[in-house]
Amino acid sequence: QPTLLKEIYTELYITEGGIETASKKRATEDTAVKCHDIFKPLNGRVTPIRTVLTKGVAGIGKTVSVHKFILDWAEGKANQDIHFIFALPFRDLNLIKDEYSLIDLLHHFLPELKSLESTELFRYKVLLIFDGLDECRLPLDFQNNESWFDLTKKTSLDVLLTNLIKGNLLPSALLWITSRPAAANQISPECVHRVTEIRGFNDAQKEEYFRKRFIDQSLASRIITHVKSSRSLFIMCHIPVFCWISATVFERIFSEIDSGEIPRTLTEMYTHFLIFQASLKNEKYMENGGTKLNNCSKSSKELLLKLGKLAFHNLEKGNLIFYEQDLAENGIDVTEASVYSGVCTEVFKEEYGLYQEKVYCFVHLSIQEYLAALYVFLSNSSADLLKTAVDEALRSKNGHLDLYLRFLLGLSTDSSEILLQRLPAQTRFSSHNIKQTAQYIKKKIQENLSAERTINLFHCLNELGDNSLTEEVQRYLSSGSLSAADLSPAQWSALAFVLLMSDKELDVFDLKKYIRSDEVILHTSVTKEQIWQNKNLLLQVLNVTKLEQSKMCIIQ
Incomplete structure (x- = not known):
């Protein structure tokens, strides 16, 4: 059952400044920012803020923060000086192939505003939100794109966006861009007036989330106690999407007499999550119920692998939204996909996209990344698979394979093998191969990598059990x-x-x-x-x- 955002929303810890500004501050100068105040100058500053870049790791709450900002504005609770908010997610912008003027682009997203003339935009305070820069498939060539000042003249979407961000187009508008950290450098620093970082939940907010999540407070208390018993689990719960996954998993585990081993790593948690989601389909259609993948029906196993194939091939291309043709190319029947999205609502969903055409997507990018790793793990037996995956992730310019790599490494361990027993095309990795991969990762840590990549490699070692x-x-x-x-x-x-x-x-x-x-x-x-x-x-x-x-x- 869907839950209203304002009922489940838990305040996030957001700070002003990213790596560059943080290195110039003293420890006592860490400045917290409320989500609805990101365009308000702080500490007596008077310089207006036009463009805000908000960074945060996968699942930290960037998109939810955007939704909460819009909800508070729509309900008259904050930012009432803004007349229009246009939410333009990059995953939707990626679908646009034709040339547009800025005014046509806004009309395209909101046909109800076709009576709005281009000259009128300057009379209103407008906020444009570009969510998910890490999902952007446009080149965003700030250096070479031509300058563009005409709101009514058509050009490529890339030229429109770079000129909007530069301030050549509609300089009076506010801009809010969200991104995973590794992709944030696509925006020229001189175009950004404030950088904020979403750091997720602090310890008190983690507890608050679980108590809001469950009506049964005794269950909430039991889950909180268990999560706190593992420091690594408790710390990982600073990421809201991990709290959501954990809540789903532990609710199911604690309702069973024999739940088996309790997950301790990111990969184990996602594996349990997918196991339970697959078993929902079995229970719904009176198939062979159970909570282990080896008890799932053959059709459920096959569909998971098909979804994994879809996830992987489109993760490589940067595709996050799929059409019926994409499903067919990966052996997925449309009816089968509709049934799955209707039952496993926390994995795969069916919706109507920009052109009112039926489209499909994974509920969260991390779900797509996990299923992509599962597919590659089960369909490859190369001894160099893990080492090659490390190299590919490090070569990625925007870090889009970082989480996929963590999942792939985590799936190669003995604990994951127990969870995934009897799946078709099972791949075995020897302990020697895993040790070699760990040594290779430690060698890479010695190199001059970015902060994000170095920390991700430590997480990878954690998934492999190498401490x-x-x-x-x-x-x-x-x-x-x-x-x-x-x-x-x-x-x-x-x-x-x-x-x-x-x-x-x-x-x-x-x-x-x-x-x-x-x-x-x-x-x-x-x-x-x-x-x-x-x-x-x-x-x-x-x-x-x-x-x-x-x-x-x-x-x-």
Whole structure:
């Protein structure tokens, strides 16, 4: 049953500034921003803000924040100085092939406003929201695209967008762009007046989400207790979509007598989630019920693999919306897809798109990324598959294969094999192959990668169950002292990861206990919660060591 956004919505922790601005701030200057205040100058500033770029990892709540902003505006609760809001998601813009003028483009999305003349746009305060820059398939060539100033003259969508963002077209309009971090650099920095970062839920907000999610408060309490029992699970729940997946999984697990092993990693959680969704179809149509994929009917197994094929081939192309032709090309019958979307409403959905044509999509991009990894895992037996996937993900300009890589590596472990037993075309990876992959990832961590890629590789090691780098750092910590010369850049990155993701409680992190320096000893103690909420505190560790690469990793 659908739930109204205002009933389930939990406030997110949003800060002003990204990596670049955070590195120039002191720890105490981390500025929180309310979602509905992102266009309002803070701290006495008077410079107007035209373009806001909001960054955040997959599932952190970017799209939901957009919806909440629009809802509050529509209900008269905030931003009433804005007359029109045009929400133009990149996944919809990707479908546009013809040339348009800006006014025609707005009429195309909202035919009800065809009476609105181009000259009238300048009389109103307009907000244009471009959600999901990481899903954009346009080149966005800011350097070479021609300048464009005419609202009524047709041109390519790429030229329209770059000139809108530059301020050549409709300079009086406000612009809000959301993106995963790795894709955010597609926008020229001089075009952005404010950068915000969505960091997800803090600990109190995690509990609030679960209590809003369940009417049965005893069930909510039980789930909260279990999630808190695993530090890694509890920390991962700062990502709202992970809270949603976890709530679905644990509700089902706690309703069963024999639920088996409780998931501990991202991949295991998504695997349980898909298992339960597949079993819903079985129960609905009186097939062989059960909660393990090996108890699902043959048709359910086959459909999951077909969906995985659809997910993978379109993830490579950057396609997130599918038509009947796309389904047919991947062996999916339209009727079968409609039935699946009607039952498994949290995996695959059928809707009417921009042109009122029936289209299909996965409920969340992370679901598509998981199913793509599942398909590749089950249909390949190459010994170099995992290593090749690491290289492909690192070559990706916008990071669109990062989460897919984590899932693919997680599926190769013994724990995932138990969950996926008896699926057709099962692929086995030897422990030797997995160890080789882990070593290869650790070698890559030593290279000069971006902050986002380095942290993602640590998550990949977690999925593989390899904690050797973090264990090395923990041994240094337990020795009682730590000098800048003791650790490599990769180990400094691991130190940040230990502090943020360790299963062991670290109530107080006393910097002077661990860091020796000829220049300065940092006399400060901070709680782990403060470290998580304010990553700039970790900069103090790196400022002592002067390791700029690791500093960037720790900020991210």
